[in-house]
Amino acid sequence: MFDVIVIGAGVIGSSAAYQTAKRGFKTILLEQFDFLHHRGSSHGESRTIRATYPEEYYSSMVLESSHLWEEAEAEIGYKVYFKTIQFDMGPLDKKSLQAVITSCKENSIPVRVLDHSQVSEEFSGVFELPEDWIGVVTKQGGVLKPTKAVSMFQTLALKNGAILRDNMEVTEIKKDDVRGGVSVRTRNGEEFYGKKCVVTVGPWMKNLVQKVTGLVLPIQPLETAVHYWKIKQGFEDKFTIENGGFPTFASYGEPYIYGTPSLEFPGLIKIAVHGGRTCEPNERTWMAASPAVLDSIKQWIEVRFGGLIDPNGPVLTQSCMYSMTPDEDFVIDFLGGDFGKEVVVAGGFSGHGFKMAPLVGRILAELVADGVAQGVDLKYFSIGRFEVNPRGNVKDFDDQVKSL
Ligand SMILES: Cc1cc2nc3c(=O)[nH]c(=O)nc-3n(C[C@H](O)[C@H](O)[C@H](O)COP(=O)(O)OP(=O)(O)OC[C@H]3O[C@@H](n4cnc5c(N)ncnc54)[C@H](O)[C@@H]3O)c2cc1C
Numbered sequence: 087m088f089d090v091i092v093i094g095a096g097v098i099g100s101s102a103a104y105q106t107a108k109r110g111f112k113t114i115l116l117e118q119f120d121f122l123h124h125r126g127s128s129h130g131e132s133r134t135i136r137a138t139y140p141e142e143y144y145s146s147m148v149l150e151s152s153h154l155w156e157e158a159e160a161e162i163g164y165k166v167y168f169k170t171i172q173f174d175m176g177p178l179d180k181k182s183l184q185a186v187i188t189s190c191k192e193n194s195i196p197v198r199v200l201d202h203s204q205v206s207e208e209f210s211g212v213f214e215l216p217e218d219w220i221g222v223v224t225k226q227g228g229v230l231k232p233t234k235a236v237s238m239f240q241t242l243a244l245k246n247g248a249i250l251r252d253n254m255e256v257t258e259i260k261k262d263d264v265r266g267g268v269s270v271r272t273r274n275g276e277e278f279y280g281k282k283c284v285v286t287v288g289p290w291m292k293n294l295v296q297k298v299t300g301l302v303l304p305i306q307p308l309e310t311a312v313h314y315w316k317i318k319q320g321f322e323d324k325f326t327i328e329n330g331g332f333p334t335f336a337s338y339g340e341p342y343i344y345g346t347p348s349l350e351f352p353g354l355i356k357i358a359v360h361g362g363r364t365c366e367p368n369e370r371t372w373m374a375a376s377p378a379v380l381d382s383i384k385q386w387i388e389v390r391f392g393g394l395i396d397p398n399g400p401v402l403t404q405s406c407m408y409s410m411t412p413d414e415d416f417v418i419d420f421l422g423g424d425f426g427k428e429v430v431v432a433g434g435f436s437g438h439g440f441k442m443a444p445l446v447g448r449i450l451a452e453l454v455a456d457g458v459a460q461g462v463d464l465k466y467f468s469i470g471r472f473e474v475n476p477r478g479n480v481k482d483f484d485d486q487v488k489s490l
Pocket of ligand 1: 117134289
């Protein structure tokens, strides 16, 4: 009998397994594919960490998560978090960008708002903004290394006594009326018993939860792609953290475009659109963004980067999946029903969950241990919010992620 069975070894499940094992719980982490596979959401070479959110509840979560990233790095002894500044830009009247500024102020996050000429000065001509755009600079930016970070959490989970098993697709989660807790069955016929179960299956969440309980969670997988573009010869240093102090960035125009400094592939920079195509997680196309989306990135590169990046087309593309909720807020809650508080689900990270993984791991460990999580208001992440309003939490600004 395990104290905790964690299902799904992406960044959230791996972090949760580390946190439960660290608290002394006998933990097993089950993954349907090979560990560190590229078929979910947590693989690759870079994710942005930034505290700039239009919703004020996320900014404070990022600050805590940032400390927990550093704690995990200290425990493992290597780096997965490369700090730089965060630069957000967009039209002055863009509601979501204005909400970002307000939420930073409410969370005491120092923020500098620059007009277009101050932006050219500060970034020595790298970013060129139209006259009616502003730039928003905060210190809490950076790049996380996803595959390396997932491996770090798995290693830390192991070090703390967890058992890790891959190629274990969970097909059944049942209440165990004899022993109490839950029994979990895998496709290859193995069965595990746990006092508690944490379900962190990313884009597979809707399918698995529906199969187990009949409940339909509004979590829609989107297939998306990140693109790497070539920096023109002689300008490579300008786009690095080390030599250029280059930021992680987001552009709140249409479409929402984001990117990270040149780090993982020298001479290349990651620039992508925050959005994707709806998909079934087991029936992917693995394709790049559509020609229309690629065109919008090309145009953006041409006008924003003053000719320093080759806009003709990406030289490298990687496919990935988002798990979208209607309000782009996470789902972190007890499954309820017959399972009561014995099964916790964490999903619907809507394309912005990576940075939060250490914190969500901590929250999940507290939910299984004590039934409550300290210092975080989980009402924004409840399953019940969709019963009140199928769109979930009400926001006063446009969706960030687009279905393309
Ligand atoms: C292109 C891209 C860019 C992103 N950029 C950012 C960013 O800049 N900043 C940020 O914070 N976030 C970002 N995100 C979002 C972030 O990566 C995700 O929110 C996060 O990785 C979600 O992790 P997860 O563990 O929930 O899901 P996953 O990584 O998908 O993990 C779920 C795991 O569960 C396993 N599983 C599924 N079903 C079963 C089953 N039945 N039995 C056993 N195992 C099962 C899967 O195989 C998978 O390994 C980005 C995402 C993408 C795709």
